[in-house]
Amino acid sequence: MAGKLPVSPLAPASFPDLPVIEGASFATAAAGVRYAGRTDVMLCRLAPGSTVAGVFTTSATRSSSVLDCQSKLAAPAESDLGAAILVNSGNANAFTGRAGDDSVEAVCAGVAGVLDLPASRVFTASTGVIGERLAHDRIVAALQTLSTNLSEDAGEDAARAIMTTDTYPKGAGRVIETEAGPIRIAGFAKGSGMIAPDMATMLVYIFTDAAVPQPLLQEILAGATPSTFNAITVDGDTSTSDSLMLAATGKGPARVEEAVSATGTAFAEALHAVMLDLAHQVVRDGEGATKFVEVAVSGARDDADARRVALSIANSPLVKTAIAGEDPNWGRVVMAVGKSGAEADRDALTIRFGDILVAEKGWVSPDYSEDTAAAYMKGQDLRIAVDLGLASGAFTAWTCDLTHAYIDINADYRS
Amino acid sequence: MAGKLPVSPLAPASFPDLPVIEGASFATAAAGVRYAGRTDVMLCRLAPGSTVAGVFTTSATRSSSVLDCQSKLAAPAESDLGAAILVNSGNANAFTGRAGDDSVEAVCAGVAGVLDLPASRVFTASTGVIGERLAHDRIVAALQTLSTNLSEDAGEDAARAIMTTDTYPKGAGRVIETEAGPIRIAGFAKGSGMIAPDMATMLVYIFTDAAVPQPLLQEILAGATPSTFNAITVDGDTSTSDSLMLAATGKGPARVEEAVSATGTAFAEALHAVMLDLAHQVVRDGEGATKFVEVAVSGARDDADARRVALSIANSPLVKTAIAGEDPNWGRVVMAVGKSGAEADRDALTIRFGDILVAEKGWVSPDYSEDTAAAYMKGQDLRIAVDLGLASGAFTAWTCDLTHAYIDINADYRS
Structure with missing residues (x-):
């Protein structure tokens, strides 16, 4: 680690007052x-x-x-x-x-x-x-x-x-x-x-x-x-x-x-x-994080499938770099759903960024505005919601974006 | 995609003369x-x-x-x-x-x-x-x-x-x-x-x-x-x-x-x-690639386990950023072996970077020189070999490093 890192922009304002635990x-x-x-x-x-x-x-x-x-x-x-x-x-x-x-x-x-x-x-x-x-x-x-x-x-x-x-x-x-x-x-x-x-x-x-x-x-x-x-x-x-x-x-x-x-x-x-x-x-405090992202998956065949999809999205380098770039790149969310191994039906998928309906029934929503979604992506706390439209399995995962700072921290020669 | 990308440093010198296929x-x-x-x-x-x-x-x-x-x-x-x-x-x-x-x-x-x-x-x-x-x-x-x-x-x-x-x-x-x-x-x-x-x-x-x-x-x-x-x-x-x-x-x-x-x-x-x-x-031609990396796994319980280990290493963002930083960070290779889900015994692992014996029997090799390994990592074509020491399963995967250019290419707002 080369020198002290700056405090994450996502850090809480202060350390909480913890209750004292006797014993x-x-x-x-x-x-x-x-x-x-x-x-x-x-x-x-x-x-x-x-x-x-x-x-x-x-x-x-x-x-x-x-x-x-x-x-x-x-x-x-x-x-x-x-x-x-x-x-x-x-x-x-x-x-x-x-x-x-x-x-x-x-x-x-x-x-x-x-x-x-x-x-x-x-x-x-x-x-x-x-x-x-x-x-x-x-x-x-x-x-x-x-x-x-x-x-x-x-x-x-x-x-x-x-x-x-x-x-x-x-x-x-x-x-x-x-x-x-x-x-x-x-x-x-x-x-x-x-x-x-x-x-x-x-x-x-x-x-x-x-x-x-x-x-x-x-x-x-x-x-x-x-x-x-x-x-x-x-x-x-x-x-x-x-x-x-x-x-x-x-x-x-x-x-x-x-x-x-x-x-x-x-x-x-x-x-x-x-x-x-x-x-x-x-x-x-994720290395290099500038965005905190909730990935909420619902409508899966079961909770295990929902977890697969949520973590597939949350781990995808392409999704995470798009978030770093404040790009509402819902196509990469579709990709991550597809690769997860979970049961999915393209034509039953619904995707939301925050409250914005991005895609439904296998295609971009007719009301979707890229400008509105791009403005939403400039926020620091983001939510991606995917409904698979199959059954009631649900899981929520949390991740951060993938930025240059992640590479700086991890590519740095150990010293 | 914002503008034309520079040709990958790993590109072949020229397009080959392909044989003509009648029909x-x-x-x-x-x-x-x-x-x-x-x-x-x-x-x-x-x-x-x-x-x-x-x-x-x-x-x-x-x-x-x-x-x-x-x-x-x-x-x-x-x-x-x-x-x-x-x-x-x-x-x-x-x-x-x-x-x-x-x-x-x-x-x-x-x-x-x-x-x-x-x-x-x-x-x-x-x-x-x-x-x-x-x-x-x-x-x-x-x-x-x-x-x-x-x-x-x-x-x-x-x-x-x-x-x-x-x-x-x-x-x-x-x-x-x-x-x-x-x-x-x-x-x-x-x-x-x-x-x-x-x-x-x-x-x-x-x-x-x-x-x-x-x-x-x-x-x-x-x-x-x-x-x-x-x-x-x-x-x-x-x-x-x-x-x-x-x-x-x-x-x-x-x-x-x-x-x-x-x-x-x-x-x-x-x-x-x-x-x-x-x-x-x-x-x-991997996005942002500056290193071509062969990951050769042997000694696994079976070929499927060897594949799990090879792809776990080849996909690890921490391994790939270390390679980008020319850091012989074999600890991350150990981590990727451990998380792969494959059968592994810490004390039977052997790791080589090129011809350099890095680790064996669960610990860094007594002859290992960080300077020699760091010099090896400056090359453009690299090889990481892991022998699990269990049986004869083998698999070889190929990957590239994870660099700032990957993030630039993928975080760029679509335009």
């Missing part, structure tokens, strides 16, 4: 993993009784940390002693062979030591350049200080410490009232490509003070992922390290015992809102 | 379909006795011409009267509803009239802007003159008339000696994105003077497609109009009666060479 405390340090002059390690301590759930990349070349987290979550150890999450930026510790596994083990052992936890309750993630050995001794050397600086108010600092090519820290929170009492949810994320594996990778950490049994926590998290973090794309590339973790400390008054209950539904909805907020912020 | 004659005209000051219609007449085979886009939104060609080839009519191919550039006649079907019918009827053929033996293709009604009357008005200008020597003119955003005409030919006598093969192609549906689409026409029964011609053509035209990608997008047709006039001495025979094998090999040559020329 989740954070500390950050500048350990010098790779970057100079900024924090690059984040430690999170979760109080005894916390439950932890996670969703991870499906990549066949996923990192040592991901494999370690997955194995620990597959057989959750007792949580009487709490848990911890340690994330470093600057080095992804991916494709580093057995040395990568050793680094994860060393970091987990170090965290376990300073926090008096079993290593089986320590979760890690690394993000940054891949293929270089992680200087885990620098992380381990910072742990004692980190452990003494833990604070429940340090969420924004934590969000900053895990950034790589991100141009702004990403946070989202909700406080909801349920019949079981208030529930607080706060989370932060990093990511500026769906993946840019040598510098950026999506990492998301969300916390709640509700008490939620681990299997239910996992179920609710996994249920909310397809329509949030799995519905966004910057470049269609998939990280070696993508991790999404949710921890429930149980320090608040609310207990969520069942998914199908007033409290369970309220919690799931609020969690979904936090996840969608963070997912949109990741897209808004 | 296949060509004429071109400037009918003013959309472009001014250049030819935009190509008529090919195939002598009585010719057989015709075709392979077409699988897009669900394919054009009226593609649907018409497919239905005619599904039930080949008698060929005693010969056949004809009519291609226009400037307008793709795609997503034009029923009007598009009417245009195809009008053009086929017109060609049938001037050449005294049944309309069922007239094949058409259109390439250019989509969603606009084709001014087929301008094509029909040119047919009489076209029919009187037909010449067996006009292959290069034909290749030029079907260009859209192509920066050079693409031709390839072979003359082989077989035990049945000499066989001549000549073909031409257009295409400068895997698809850029409002301006460019891959169209390929190949001719031979051998006599080949239609079912065998179709079998040989379809057999050669996966490793040639279906192994190239510029942007991963799929056209509404991609068409590949092969005509055998039977005017030469050779008859190809069986695939498994000395003559059949020689013909198939020569045809494959012509197809690969044209396919490479399409990539070399």
